Amino acid sequence: MLRAQRLDKIPPYLFAEIGRKIAKARAEGKDVISLGIGDPDQPTPDHIIDELVRAIRDGADPNRHRYGGDLPVKEFPEAVAQWYQSRFGVDLDPGTEVLTLIGSKDGIAHVPWAFIDPGDVALVPQPGYPVYNVGTLFAGGESYFMPLLEQNEFKPDFDAIPSDVADKAKLMWLCYPNNPTTAVADLEFFRKAVEFAQKHDLLICHDSPYSENTFDGYRSPSLLQVEGAKEVAIELNSLSKPYNMTGWRIAYAVGKAEALAALGLVKENCDSGVLRAIQYAAIKALTGSQECVEAMNRVYQRRRDLVVDTLNRNGWRLQKPKATFYVWAPIPEGYADSAAFASDMLDRANVVVTPGRGYGEAGEGYFRISLTYPEDRLQEAVQRIAAALGNYTR
C-alpha cells in the first residue's frame, strides 16, 4: 500500500508524540504528571448537560436523530449572533454571517480547501496551533511563517513580510488570546491587521477560542469590532474552552459572508453537521448564565498564580498571562533546546511539558505548561521541576 505523498509533508502530530512518551513512562510504573495538553479537566456545567439530555429525549422533535447539517437548529446561529452583539457590539446576520463548525479545528483544517490552490501561500503565525500549517499543506499550499517574537509582544511584524509574499498570500491566520504564547491583542493591532489584509487583498482567519478564558478583569476584543473587518475577515470561536465542552465538538465561524459560503461548500461535502441535541445544548451555553465561565476562570487564575509564582521563586521572571489556560516560559540555560528540556523533565521529574519547538521553529527556547490540571498536581509538578533543575540558571 502506498500512502499519498501529501502525508510525507506533515510533521508528526505533537500531542500524539507526547502521548506515546507518557504511555511508555507510565508502563514503567512512573507517576507521570502531564501538563501537556490543553483540555479542560472540569466537567461541562450541569445546565448544558441537562439541555443535551432534554433535546435528545425530545420525542416532539422528529429530527433529533438526523443529520444536524441538513436539519440545523436555526436558533444556534441566532444565539451566536445575539452573543456577538451583547459581548462585542458586533452585528451578524445569522443566515449568512455565522457558520456552525464541528469544533474550530474542523474550520481551521477546512478553510484552506476553500481558499488555497496548489502553490498558494498562507501566512501562518509561529509558534502556533499546528493545524494552520497542516491544513495549508493538505490543500497543496505553502505556509509563510510569521515569527511571533517576545520583543514584539508575540505579534507578527507585518512590515517584515516581503511585499511579493504578502501580495501572493491568500490567507492570514491570527490567534489572540494566543496559544501557545498567551499574548493578547488590542483593537489597535487588529486595525493594523485589517489594513494589511485590505492592502494585500487577503482573508484574515482569526482563531479565537480563548476569548473568554481571561483573568484579572481583562476582556478580549473581537477582530470584527474593527470597521471594515467583515469585508476581509472571519473569526472562529468555540464552545470547547469556555464551557468545558471539548469533546462535544461544536464551534462556529463568523464574519465575511462569501468566505463562510465557500467554507460551507467544502464542509457540505465533508461532513453532515453537529447533532441537533448538541446544537440545543450550545444555545443554552451561549444564552444562559455566564457565571460558569467566570467560575472556571477563577479556578484557572488560581492555578496560573500558583504555577507562575512557583516558577518565579525558582529563578524565572514571568509576567502573569491575562488569558488562555497556559503558561509559556523560556527553557533554563544549559539545555540544547526545548525538546532536550522536555525530555529531561520527563526523565528526571516525571513531568510532561510541551517543548516550544512543537509549535514550530520560532517556538524554540520555550516550553508550555497547561493549567487544565488539579491544583495539587500542578503544585507537585512545578516543585518537581524546580527540584530537578537544582542550580540551573534561568
Ligand SMILES: Cc1ncc(COP(=O)(O)O)c(C=O)c1O
Ligand atoms: C489555538 C487553538 N485553536 C483551535 C483549537 C481547537 O479547538 P476546538 O475544540 O474548537 O476544535 C485549539 C485547541 O486546543 C487551539 O488551541
